[in-house]
Amino acid sequence: MTAKKIEKDTENKILEAAKKVFVLKGLDGARMQEIADEAGINKALLHYYFRSKDQLFMMIFKVEIGNFFPRLIPILLSKEMTFDQKIYHFVENYIDLFLKNPFLPTFIIREINRNPQMVAQFFIEAGIESNNFKQIIAGFAGELGISPKEAFHLIINTVSACIFPFAGRPIIEQVFFDGNTAEYNHFLEERKKFVAEFVVNSIKGRMINTK
Amino acid sequence: MTAKKIEKDTENKILEAAKKVFVLKGLDGARMQEIADEAGINKALLHYYFRSKDQLFMMIFKVEIGNFFPRLIPILLSKEMTFDQKIYHFVENYIDLFLKNPFLPTFIIREINRNPQMVAQFFIEAGIESNNFKQIIAGFAGELGISPKEAFHLIINTVSACIFPFAGRPIIEQVFFDGNTAEYNHFLEERKKFVAEFVVNSIKGRMINTK
DNA sequence: AATTATTTTAACCAGATGGTTAAAATAATT
DNA sequence: AATTATTTTAACCATCTGGTTAAAATAATT
Numbered sequence: 317m318t319a320k321k322i323e324k325d326t327e328n329k330i331l332e333a334a335k336k337v338f339v340l341k342g343l344d345g346a347r348m349q350e351i352a353d354e355a356g357i358n359k360a361l362l363h364y365y366f367r368s369k370d371q372l373f374m375m376i377f378k379v380e381i382g383n384f385f386p387r388l389i390p391i392l393l394s395k396e397m398t399f400d401q402k403i404y405h406f407v408e409n410y411i412d413l414f415l416k417n418p419f420l421p422t423f424i425i426r427e428i429n430r431n432p433q434m435v436a437q438f439f440i441e442a443g444i445e446s447n448n449f450k451q452i453i454a455g456f457a458g459e460l461g462i463s464p465k466e467a468f469h470l471i472i473n474t475v476s477a478c479i480f481p482f483a484g485r486p487i488i489e490q491v492f493f494d495g496n497t498a499e500y501n502h503f504l505e506e507r508k509k510f511v512a513e514f515v516v517n518s519i520k521g522r523m524i525n526t527k
Numbered sequence: 528m529t530a531k532k533i534e535k536d537t538e539n540k541i542l543e544a545a546k547k548v549f550v551l552k553g554l555d556g557a558r559m560q561e562i563a564d565e566a567g568i569n570k571a572l573l574h575y576y577f578r579s580k581d582q583l584f585m586m587i588f589k590v591e592i593g594n595f596f597p598r599l600i601p602i603l604l605s606k607e608m609t610f611d612q613k614i615y616h617f618v619e620n621y622i623d624l625f626l627k628n629p630f631l632p633t634f635i636i637r638e639i640n641r642n643p644q645m646v647a648q649f650f651i652e653a654g655i656e657s658n659n660f661k662q663i664i665a666g667f668a669g670e671l672g673i674s675p676k677e678a679f680h681l682i683i684n685t686v687s688a689c690i691f692p693f694a695g696r697p698i699i700e701q702v703f704f705d706g707n708t709a710e711y712n713h714f715l716e717e718r719k720k721f722v723a724e725f726v727v728n729s730i731k732g733r734m735i736n737t738k
Numbered sequence: 739a740a741t742t743a744t745t746t747t748a749a750c751c752a753g754a755t756g757g758t759t760a761a762a763a764t765a766a767t768t
Numbered sequence: 769a770a771t772t773a774t775t776t777t778a779a780c781c782a783t784c785t786g787g788t789t790a791a792a793a794t795a796a797t798t
Contacts, residue, residue, distance in 0.1 A: 317795095317796080318796080318797090319795095319796060319797075322795085322796080347784090347785075347786090348785075348786060348787085349785085349786095359786090359787085360787095360788085360789085363786085363787060363788075367787090368786080368787080369785095369786065369787090
């Protein structure tokens with residue numbers, strides 16, 4: 317390998333190890349020694365590449381909170397899909413993300429509550445405008461003939477139903493599945509269908525109410 | 528005050544302080560000195576009353592995870608309420624609990640994921656049977672003419688919608704409310720009505736589907 | 739082969755932290 | 769007033785932890 321490739325390679329090994337440890341244990345629970353071990357290097361080299369724990373943590377956090385935000389905004393804004401199609405699409409992809417990153421929800425919840433200011437800072441740095449979200453809400457409200465407020469609650473309900481089963485897994489798995497991990501994974505897979513149906517049905521049920 | 532009352536009083540002061548600090552910062556983030564300060568005593572006395580940090584933490588955790596479980600099982604099993612009434616009752620009371628204990632959801636999520644074994648241990652010690660929950664599921668399934676599986680997803684959806692807005696508060700508040708705390712509190716209050724409606728409507732919408 | 743870059747070794751430091759101890763001080767009981 | 773129980777003071781300890789350093793060793797470049 318060339319010198320520059322070696323450098324990038326080591327950097328990546330560290331970042332992957334740091335992600336694994338920080339996501340699982342959080343800033344407070346993670347140890348630099350553990351990250352070094354996980355990366356297969358020593359502590360001196362770890363500090364040589366990334367000066368401090370906080371700096372390394374922030375790099376991981378920024379990437380992971382970015383992943384946490386669904387890359388589905390264009391889809392939710394598209395004119396070619398109905399509301400139902402958008403919901404099915406969103407739920408399936410969002411739950412899939414967490415099936416691939418099962419500890420992402422817990423990590424985000426833990427860290428944003430430890431230091432809520434990081435959230436505001438992330439939005440400023442990433443240049444994310446809340447306009448997109450408000451546009452989605454307005455779009456749903458228009459298409460479904462409901463108030464923006466109600467459309468917003470609907471979105472929060474949908475997102476909640478995708479995220480919570482991952483964050484609350486230890487309890488639900490224990491109470492309802494007697495700790496059977498395989499069964500719980502099946503349950504999570506199933507939810508792609510059930511959550512979307514649940515949301516779509518709720519709108520249908522609302523329509524008869526107001527008729 | 529009598530000697531025994533003084534003892535109980537100090538004990539309570541410590542437990543209240545410990546709850547405050549542990550719930551906010553978690554086991555890893557909490558400091559014994561901070562708990563002592565919060566209780567208005569010194570570290571020596573803190574250790575005199577509760578031998579170790581872990582022991583003190585476990586006392587708090589057991590109480591709080593107990594609070595986390597809705598004391599609403601009898602209501603959900605009652606024969607005198609319809610499904611709709613049960614949902615409205617449950618959602619209102621559960622959200623109310625979190626309005627009074629805003630950091631309870633984050634605390635529980637943080638700690639059960641840090642040490643999932645505590646959950647199983649709690650269930651053994653508290654003697655909680657999963658039969659109650661399974662009975663509620665069966666009851667819903669019977670009353671609504673849906674499968675137990677579907678009834679279970681419904682319950683998880685309902686619980687998710689109550690809990691997540693508290694655990695994910697920093698993000699939602701930032702993205703949709705520009706950090707306006709008062710507005711977010713109003714939104715949470717509103718949800719008592721909207722979440723219940725959402726769930727009830729979903730069942731209504733499902734009924735037309737199968738007709 | 740000589741030079742340069744990357745990594746390891748291993749000792750070390752300072753500060754934080756959980757926990758202890760014994761004596762002094764304060765408050766309650768008799 | 770004397771005794772007993774509660775709390776403070778304050779020094780102290782061992783361990784952990786983030787972080788540093790300089791020299792030796794290994795690998796890549798020229």
